[in-house]
Amino acid sequence: MENCFSNAQRAEVLTQALPYIKRYTGKIVVVKYGGNAMINEQLKEQVMEDIVLLWLIGVKVVLVHGGGPEISETMERLGKKPAFVNGLRVTDKETVDIVQMVLAGKVNKTLVNLLEMKGGRAMGISGMDGRLIEASMKDPALGYVGAITKIHPSPVTDLLEKGYIPVISTVGCDREGNAYNINGDTAAAWIAGSLQAERLIMMTDIAGILRDRNDPSTLIAEVTVEEAARLQAEGVIAGGMIPKVECCVEAIGRGVKNVIIMDGRVPHSILMELLTDGGAGTMVTGGKHERDPRA
Numbered sequence: 001m002e003n004c005f006s007n008a009q010r011a012e013v014l015t016q017a018l019p020y021i022k023r024y025t026g027k028i029v030v031v032k033y034g035g036n037a038m039i040n041e042q043l044k045e046q047v048m049e050d051i052v053l054l055w056l057i058g059v060k061v062v063l064v065h066g067g068g069p070e071i072s073e074t075m076e077r078l079g080k081k082p083a084f085v086n087g088l089r090v091t092d093k094e095t096v097d098i099v100q101m102v103l104a105g106k107v108n109k110t111l112v113n114l115l116e117m118k119g120g121r122a123m124g125i126s127g128m129d130g131r132l133i134e135a136s137m138k139d140p141a142l143g144y145v146g147a148i149t150k151i152h153p154s155p156v157t158d159l160l161e162k163g164y165i166p167v168i169s170t171v172g173c174d175r176e177g178n179a180y181n182i183n184g185d186t187a188a189a190w191i192a193g194s195l196q197a198e199r200l201i202m203m204t205d206i207a208g209i210l211r212d213r214n215d216p217s218t219l220i221a222e223v224t225v226e227e228a229a230r231l232q233a234e235g236v237i238a239g240g241m242i243p244k245v246e247c248c249v250e251a252i253g254r255g256v257k258n259v260i261i262m263d264g265r266v267p268h269s270i271l272m273e274l275l276t277d278g279g280a281g282t283m284v285t286g287g288k289h290e291r292d293p294r295a
Contacts, residue, residue: 016277017275017276020274020275020276021057021058024054024057024058024199024274025058025059026058026060027059027060027199028060028062028192028196028198029059029060029061029198029199029200029201030061030062030064030188030192030195030197030199030200030201031051031061031062031063031200031201031203032064032065032066032184032185032201032202032203033047033063033064033065033066033111033203033264034066034067034068034203034264035066035203035205035264035265038065038066038069038264039069040265043265043267044114045118046267046268047203047264047270048111048115048118048120049118049268051063051115051120051165051270052115052118052119052120052165053271054270054274055120055121055165056120059274060160061165062160062165062166062168062191062192062195063111063122063165063166063167063168064168064170064188064191065107065111065167065168065169065184066170066184067103067169068089070103070106070107071089071098071099071102074098074101074102075095080094080095080098085142087243088142088145089142089145089181090143090145091142091143091144091145091180092143092144093144095143095144096143096144096179096181097179099171100171100179103126104124104126104128104169108124108126108169111167115165115167120165122164122165122166123159123164123165123166123167124167125155125156125159125166125167125169126168126169126170127169127170127171127172127173127182128173129155130152130155131152131173132151132153132155132156132168132172133146133148133151133170133171133172133187133190133191134148134149134150134151134173134175135147135149135172135173135180135182136180137174137178137180144178144179144180145180145181146174146182148172148182148186148190149174151190151194153195156168157195168187170183170184170187170188183243185202185243188200188202188247189247189248189250189254189256189259190250192251192254192256192259193250193251193254193255194254196255196256197251197256197257198256198257199257199258199259199260199274200248200251200256200258200259201259201260201262201270201273202244202248202260202261202262203262203264203269204244204261204262204263204264205265206241206263207262207263207281207282208220208221208260208261208262208263208280208282209223209228209236209237209241209245209261209282210236211236213238213239213241219281219282220282221279221282222282223282223283223284223285224285224286224287225249225252225284225286226287228248228249228284232245244261245261245284247259248261248284249284252284252286257285258283258284259283259284260273260279260280260281260282260283260284261281261282263281266280269281
């Protein structure tokens, strides 16, 4: 297939990206990665390419990942049926061992290896390493599902200072040494806040916040925290989008400049968000609109 871009067009694209490259060089960007972008192998490679490209231009990228489908698949292989209450996995002692094995083991190290294969320098850690994510039991009915009580960011900042891409699996622990399964979006919000990140990118399976959830063309490009509360009261933000937006609000309250909810199924959506005029998905901000001009 003939290449549709000339060298001049490629150069023009790079020139247009320059202001954004200057803006994010040296800044921390946290990416929460999961959903279909993690299941589809081709998309997974593209996400890793995006992260390595950002790392190569000097962006301090922190990758926080989930792995729900892999956990469920492993449980079923071991003869254990996954159970959920209000979207949260019921996690008994045996299940939390499986979560730890799958997230901190297989999924984490697969992503680290992919980033290395794409030319990056990555280091995988879990929320238990350096007590990065300190947690307590959220609800006894859910078992070892954790509510975050404190973030100790030094394991992440140490890796960033050494030039690594930290890859974090969301398993936490308490002071007694119990392991907890932590919601990935919540963990990303708290970690981004503790790092005072320039931006948190939440990769999901839909385009962003839609005024009509059945019509992708009704994407809302930007909302403030106050507007998000109003949209939730109106029923525009509903269902599974409610906890996503709550995590965005949590992150902004903890010092993140803005948060993006985007469709991780769109190839190179991270680069479109950070390095182009149009961006991607819905931006959630603290108190003023930033898309125009993008600040």
